[in-house]
Amino acid sequence: MPAPFARSLVMDSDAAAYCARSxxxxxxxxxxxVRxxxxLGLWNSLVCWPLRSSQNSGTGTTAYSLGGLGTFNxxxxxxxxxxxxxxxxxxxxxxxxxxxxxATGLVTVLAVIKPDVATGGVDLRFAGNDQGGTSNGINFDTIPAAQFRLLPGLNFVGTRSAGTRTMFGHGRGTANTFWVQDGARSALTDGAYNSTAQTFCPIGSPTASTALGETSFTVAFDGVTTTSSLLSSFYTLYKSTLGTGLGLP
Structure with missing residues (x-):
């Protein structure tokens, strides 16, 4: 029986176009x-940035995007x-x-990251206050202790030892904000966080903080109710394809 996400010998046209472009x-x-x-029915609602050198340009200053939501290099x-x-x-x-x-209030942002062992923490910010309201996306930021902190607005949850690679993030479901770690979705609080379209989606350090760590992958889903089952399936897909060899839990 082949694995659920076995690598096909037939090249998908969108995958081929991405490889040619990047x-x-x-x-x-x-x-x-891509297949x-x-x-999973997510292609047209997803944009991602595979950031391992063999999965993108691997040189220069352009990080190519992949996904049916649009081109956002x-x-x-x-x-x-x-x-x-x-x-x-x-x-x-x-x-x-x-x-x-x-564009919508149903947004989920995930990252596969490994924080710097020496300094001990990363901060995943989504519409974070330290960007002065001018950005949404994923940033690394210094925080005390060896932990991951999720920051939808000003609230934070989640811990992880420095030097451990994982996929985590957060988003908005139909009626609640939630966070995700190691492919598992957990409710955080009722209500919405800031889902207003902003100017940039930076990946890396905010303008006034020290960045820590290595980013293998980031992804944004827009207009999708990301259930626990769907996120688990996506996590399994990533681990068995783009994430092979990263030691993800």
């Missing part, structure tokens, strides 16, 4: 991921470094900026 060389993983996303700013397992952001103001704006 110069990505890990064609089999990208093909399997899996389409099987990012620009590496202030020198984040490409690597086999992702983009390393290790200094103030290093980031990837994109033109992505979310």
């Amino acid at each position: 110069g990505a060389t890990d064609r089999a993983a990208i093909n399997a991921f 899996g996303v389409k099987n 990012g620009t590496l700013t202030n020198g984040p470094a490409w690597g086999a397992d992702g983009i390393t952001v290790d200094a103030n103001n290093e980031r990837i900026t994109t033109s992505f704006n979310y």
Whole structure:
């Protein structure tokens, strides 16, 4: 019996176009991921940035986007470094900026990250207050202790030892805000957070904070009610395709 997300020998046209555009060389993983996303019915509601060097340009200042939601290529700013397992952001103001704006109140943003062992923490911000209301997306930020902090608005939850790679994030369901860690969805609080379209979707360090860690992948879903089952399936898909070899839990 083949694995649910077995890599197909037939190249999907969108996967092929992405590889041609970006110069990505890990064609089999990208093909399997795109086919899996389409099987989950998420292609037209998703944009992502595969940031392992073999899954994107791997050089230069353009981080190519993938997904049916649109083309939102990012620009590496202030020198984040490409690597086999992702983009390393290790200094103030290093980031990837994109033109992505979310359009609905049903938004989920996820990242696969590994925080810096020496400094002990990362901060996943979504419409975070330290951006002065001018951005939405994923930023790394210094925080005390060895923990991950999710920040929808000003609330935070979640802990994880430094140096441990995982997928986590948060979003808005039909009636509640939730957070996700290791592929599991958990309700956080009732009501909405700020879902107003903003200017940028940066990946990396906010403008006045020290960034920590390595980003392998980021993704945004827009206009989708991301149930626990759907997020679990997406996590399994990522681990078995683009995330192979990362040691994800």
